[in-house]
Amino acid sequence: MSKxxxxxxPEGDVAISSRIRLARNLEAYPFTTRxxxxxxxxxxxxxxxxxxxxxxxxxxxFSFLELQSMNTLDRQFLVEKHLISPEFAExxxxxxxxxxxxxxxxxxxxxxDHLRLQCIFPGMQTEEAWKLCTDIDTKLDGKLEYAFDKNFxxxxxxxxxxxxxxxASVMLHLPALSMTGYIKGILENCSKIGVAVRGAxxxxxxxxxxxxxxxxxxxxGQTEEDIISGIGNITSQITEQERILRSELYNQNxxxxxxxxxxxxxxxTGARIISSEESLKLLSDVRLGVVMGLIRGLELEDLNEIMxxxxxxxxxxxxxxxxxxxxxxxxxxxxxxMKLKDGxxxxxx
Amino acid sequence: MLCQQCQKKEANVHFTQILxxxxxxxxxxxxxxxxxxxxxxxxxxxxGDFLWGFPGFGEGGGLPEAEQxxxxxxxxxxxxxxxxxxxxxxxCANCYRTFRDNLSPILRRLHGNIEHKGKVPGKLxxxxxxxNEIEKLKEELTAAIxxxxxxxxxxxRDRIRNLESSGNKCGGx
Numbered sequence: 001m002s003k004x005x006x007x008x009x010p011e012g013d014v015a016i017s018s019r020i021r022l023a024r025n026l027e028a029y030p031f032t033t034r035x036x037x038x039x040x041x042x043x044x045x046x047x048x049x050x051x052x053x054x055x056x057x058x059x060x061x062f063s064f065l066e067l068q069s070m071n072t073l074d075r076q077f078l079v080e081k082h083l084i085s086p087e088f089a090e091x092x093x094x095x096x097x098x099x100x101x102x103x104x105x106x107x108x109x110x111x112x113d114h115l116r117l118q119c120i121f122p123g124m125q126t127e128e129a130w131k132l133c134t135d136i137d138t139k140l141d142g143k144l145e146y147a148f149d150k151n152f153x154x155x156x157x158x159x160x161x162x163x164x165x166x167x168a169s170v171m172l173h174l175p176a177l178s179m180t181g182y183i184k185g186i187l188e189n190c191s192k193i194g195v196a197v198r199g200a201x202x203x204x205x206x207x208x209x210x211x212x213x214x215x216x217x218x219x220x221g222q223t224e225e226d227i228i229s230g231i232g233n234i235t236s237q238i239t240e241q242e243r244i245l246r247s248e249l250y251n252q253n254x255x256x257x258x259x260x261x262x263x264x265x266x267x268x269t270g271a272r273i274i275s276s277e278e279s280l281k282l283l284s285d286v287r288l289g290v291v292m293g294l295i296r297g298l299e300l301e302d303l304n305e306i307m308x309x310x311x312x313x314x315x316x317x318x319x320x321x322x323x324x325x326x327x328x329x330x331x332x333x334x335x336x337x338m339k340l341k342d343g344x345x346x347x348x349x
Numbered sequence: 350m351l352c353q354q355c356q357k358k359e360a361n362v363h364f365t366q367i368l369x370x371x372x373x374x375x376x377x378x379x380x381x382x383x384x385x386x387x388x389x390x391x392x393x394x395x396x397g398d399f400l401w402g403f404p405g406f407g408e409g410g411g412l413p414e415a416e417q418x419x420x421x422x423x424x425x426x427x428x429x430x431x432x433x434x435x436x437x438x439x440x441c442a443n444c445y446r447t448f449r450d451n452l453s454p455i456l457r458r459l460h461g462n463i464e465h466k467g468k469v470p471g472k473l474x475x476x477x478x479x480x481n482e483i484e485k486l487k488e489e490l491t492a493a494i495x496x497x498x499x500x501x502x503x504x505x506r507d508r509i510r511n512l513e514s515s516g517n518k519c520g521g522x
Contacts, residue, residue, distance in 0.1 A: 027442055034440040072408070114439075134468065141470050145440035150477060151449075153465030155442045158373075159456055162445075164467045188379055190360045194461075221462025224509045 011122025012300050013291040014239040016171040016211065019082070020129040020228070022137055023156045023165035024115040025147040031157040032110055040094035040110050047109045050143035051098050059139065062105075076313035080249070082120060084108055085096055105136060112140065112157050113165075117197035122304075124235065125227050126168050134224070154218060163220030168231045172238060175210045175288045176245035179275040186238060194218045195234055209280030209307065215239065249295075250292060269340050273326070274305070274333040279310050286340075306339050354381035423447040483512050 009015070021295040025031055026046065029039050042068075051059055067075065067089075075089040083106040084097050091110075108116040117140070119133040147155040153163035161167075177183040190197050198213045214235050216227045250257050264285035268274075287303045289295035308314055310332045316323050319331055352360045358378035422429045428440030430448050439445065445452060455461045471476055486509045493502040 025442065030441040031439060033436065033438045034426045034428065137468075138471065141472075145472075146470050148470050148473060149442070149445055149465070150473075150480065151464055152445050152452075153467065155439075157438050159437075159439065159452065162456065163465045166467075187382075188362055191382075218460045220393070220456060221461035221464055221466060223467040224466075265401050273380065278515075283436055 006294070007302070011124035012240050013123070014172055014174070015124035015235065016304065017082070017120055018124055018126040018129050018175055019118060019120045019167075019169045019171075020126065021116055021118045021167040021169075022133055023113040023154065023161045023164060023167075024117065024137070024140075024144075025155060025157070026114050027145045027147040028040075029114065032112060033157055037093060038347075044094045044096055044109050044116050046144060047107070047115060047140075048096070048098070050140050051107060054143075056139060058135065059174055061101040062098050063101075065097045065099065066093050069098070071315055073313050080308065080311040080313050084116075085111060085116075087111070088116075106134065107136075113142075113161070124170060124232075124239070126232055130224060132169070136338050147255065161201055161219050164222070164227065166219055166224050166225050166227055167215055168228045169213050169215035170213055170231060170235045170250070171233060172206060172242070173210055173211050173284065173287060174238070174242050175284050176249055177238070177242050178210045179249065180245060182245065183242070188243075190214065190234065193234075195231070198300055208277060209284040211280075211284075244294065246288065258294055260287075261285045261292075261294055265289065265295060268336050271333045271336070273329045274336065275329055276310055276312065276332065279336060280307065283307055283310075283336075302339065306336060309335060309339075310346040352376065352378035352381050354378070421447065479512055479515065483509055486512070 009017075026043060029035055029043055035043070048064055050145070051062060052064060065078075075084070078084045078097060078099075079086050079089050081103065083099055083103060086107065088095065088108050088111045094110050096109045098109065099105070100310045104119055104121065106118050106120075108118070116135055117133060119129040119136070121132075141344075149155055154165040156162045156165055174183060177186060187197050194217045196213075196217050198215070199208060199211070214231060216231055218227070222230075223312050268279070268282050268286060282300040283306060285302060286298070287300065288293060290298045290303060291298060309318065312328060315328055315335070316332055320334070323331060352358050353375045353376050358380065359458065360376035360378055362377045362382035363380055363402035412440055420429065423440055423444045424447070425443035428444050430493050433439060433444070433448065439448075486505050490502055490505040493499075493505060
């Protein structure tokens with residue numbers, strides 16, 4: 001595994017990534033629910049020009065990916081990298097993703113709203129993501145006329161997004177809270193204060209590999225900064241609880257926790273056939289082992305990379321084409337064995 | 350409020366799910382919410398029904414007859430409030446203006462608030478600032494008249510006139 005010197009992600013022991021999404025619509029067109037094919041094509045070209053035509057360095061080097069010219073595998077690949085939503089990947093008509101070179105900025109055109117502008121950063125960096133996102137938004141605002149109302153704010157297709165149009169979310173790895181069952185209490189408390197907790201791949205997915213996405217539900221009547229600091233407060237409280245529980249779990253019975261972690265590690269380094277669900281579950285234990293200093297030689301970035309690579313589309317892209325499910329499970333096991341062995345060997349050097 | 354699933358226990362979890370591209374929110378007891386986290390949700394519900402069934406809309410949901418917007422349609426996209434009821438999605442920016450009075454209670458339920466705070470498009474920053482300033486001065490004017498401070502009131506009235514003729518006032522927004 002390449003040992004590039006990477007700056008560790010802030011709060012990376014618990015926080016995987018931070019994301020800000022803004023929903024925007026153009027005043028002059030009906031929302032996606034009622035637009036014609038011709039209108040959707042016009043919107044696409046307007047947004048494309050607004051982003052790509054210009055001298056602005058922040059908007060340079062974006063790729064423009066029109067969905068109808070992409071196959072299912074390529075679309076799925078973008079979903080796995082969290083650059084487009086699963087719902088977006090399914091549609092065809094005049095949809096495009098405009099993605100920055102470093103993958104931090106992506107703009108979905110004609111998702112539920114005309115524009116869904118997203119910035120994603122590693123670790124706990126919601127404020128940084130907001131700063132970038134609002135910068136890009138302001139630049140586009142100069143070129144596109146957004147639908148806006150003095151009382152209701154930015155107007156969105158679904159009333160659940162109206163106002164700021166913001167969704168601030170942080171993905172957290174919460175193995176100790178999950179193992180002990182305390183996660184249930186957290187889920188309940190979050191729901192009471194209007195904070196949503198979902199699985200790793202958005203609203204529809206279950207928490208896989210003990211990954212949870214924490215995000216705001218209220219979008220109207222609070223400033224973006226207030227919403228972001230609210231999510232920041234909640235995630236840092238959850239992070240703190242997770243850390244305390246991790247060390248408590250270890251202190252109460254070190255052997256038991258080590259046993260669990262090294263068994264998972266053992267299966268991953270020995271398995272010849274493995275599903276993505278099982279891998280994510282076991283990798284969650286290994287990640288915990290790395291954070292707690294029990295497994296040496298692996299970096300958190302390596303694990304983040306493995307977790308991405310073992311997803312079906314990524315795996316098939318790596319193998320250069322379509323794979324049947326059983327071929328995928330073999331290829332996945334092979335890849336994990338190789339990556340984990342590499343890491344640990346380098347660690348021993 | 351009772352759990353919308355078992356109708357027995359007190360609901361204490363706000364549950365959100367997306368099914369067939371539709372966001373579904375429900376109020377459940379912790380046990381049912383836990384079960385739902387594992388199982389798939391009944392796919393018959395849509396957001397429109399849900400917004401309608403929100404507490405405050407009366408038994409069985411629905412607005413009282415007098416408040417029904419009837420056959421009013423958005424004159425830009427042709428959407429009726431009934432269409433919105435069915436899908437939970439609006440048709441265009443003008444729908445918000447057409448159905449403002451009907452949407453306000455729904456937005457209050459969803460967000461606890463119906464006044465936008467936060468970012469404003471560049472073009473509107475000035476006019477919104479001016480609008481807010483005018484509102485504030487008008488309140489002061491009423492208060493000044495109430496206190497019979499007529500000199501102060503005249504001064505406020507002139508400032509309001511100046512602002513209103515400054516061209517910075519928002520148009521239809």
